[in-house]
Structure formats: structure tokens, C-alpha cells
Amino acid sequence: MKFRTAASMLVLLGTGCAHMHHVQFSEIDSSRGRLEPFEIQVNDTGVSVHDGAALARAAASTSANATRAVNTGEAIVALTQMGPTTGEPTFSDDWADQMLAKVLERCPSGQVTGLVARRETMKYPVISGEIVTIKGYCVL
């Protein structure tokens, strides 16, 4: 049983890696003046119910009732979160909304070019970093 628990932990710990979901490039205008690069990143914490349930199952593997309860809970959450997702679910849907304000903060002239938008996930056991990165150039 210890081996099973250790194997589950190892698998979960071993999944820490980077996923890139989407990247998009925009026009770059080098003819309007000097360009200064900038980078903005916003993120939120995602939670993997599946990973959490796997951990709970490993911890409660001696009790059949507890394992059944974990399975039922996981199934209920899975049924309420059906559909395609990008990364893991988060607790809010507006964590990336301040991106535009941050771009204007970094580039007060408002003249921006060469924008690159990247949506990525840094996956760790149970939780994940849900990240949006904007890179670009401010026209000086």
C-alpha cells in the first residue's frame, strides 16, 4: 500500500511542467520611432479536482467507504464542470481583465506595436498557475 501511495505521489509531483495553449502575434511597426520592449503577466491559481481526488484516494486507500466518497465527490464535480477548458478551472473569471489597463500603464503614450499574447499553464500537483503574458513594444 505504501508503494501505491508513493507511486501516486511521484506521478503527481512529476507532472510539474509548462503547457502553452495559445500564442498570437500582431503587427510590428518599426517605422514610427524607437521601440521599447515591455512585458506584462497576470495569473491566477487553478485547481485540479482530479489531482486532488487522486491524492485523497491515496491517503484514504485503507478505507473503502472513504475511497467511495472521494470517487462520488469527484464524479459530481466532474459532471458540473463538463466541457472544454483551457488549463485548470479557477475561482474567478476576471483575473485577466486588468491586462489592458496594465499595458497603458507601461506605455502611457498608448502607441503600442508588436503585441504577443500567450496563454499558458504551469502545472503542479493539484494546483496550477494559469497565466496570460502580453509582450510588445512601446513606441517612444
Next chain:
Amino acid sequence: MSFGRSGLLLVLASIFLSSFLGGCTSLQSVGVTSIPKERGRPIEVTENNVAFLGIHFDNDFADDVPEELRRKCPNGKVSGVFSKYESTWYVLVQNRSVTVKGYCVVPEPPVATAPAVAMTPAEGSP
């Protein structure tokens, strides 16, 4: 249980065929910006990132693409930008690839206008 020589060959042939004939490429995202009427020189930049078992530790491999585009179009505007992000599996290795294509449009230098000269009567004219 033993496969025998023919069984082993069959298994190897199946692995070989599935590796080369199976669908292993996935298009993750595509984007296009407005395409200019005056299309200049086409330019293209591609960056790749290979990882064993598809385990990547960062997503920085495409960070140099904008600078590379600027190097290829130093004084112009890269417009009509088509960007594509795809991943391909080669059995145990995953390759992620970002391709960006666009047109380098260099603005024409402003035409120097001759200063207006007042018409003067030519010498000797009545």
C-alpha cells in the same frame, strides 16, 4: 507465450506504421491580422521546441520571434501577420513549433516638393 519470429515482425511493422501513418500533429492555435493592400516582401520566422515525453519546463521558445521579425524588416511594418502554433509527436518526443509569416511593408520616403517659384518674365521678353 512466445510471439515467434513472424509475430515479432508483425508487432515491429505495426509500431513502424502507426508511428508514420498515425495522426500525430495537432494545431493548437492560429491567428491572422489585417492584410495590407500594398504587400511588401514576405517574411517568415519559425521556432521549435523539442522535449522528451512532451514534458516542457517553460514556454519561452518563441520569445525571439518578434525580434527576428524586426531584424528581417528593420525599418518597415510587418503586417498581414499569420501565426500558427502546432505540436507534433514523434513516438516519444514532442516538438512544438511556432510559425509566423507576414509582409514587410517599407513606407515610401516622403517626396520632396519643390518650393514654389514666382513666375518672372524671361529676359528679353517684351
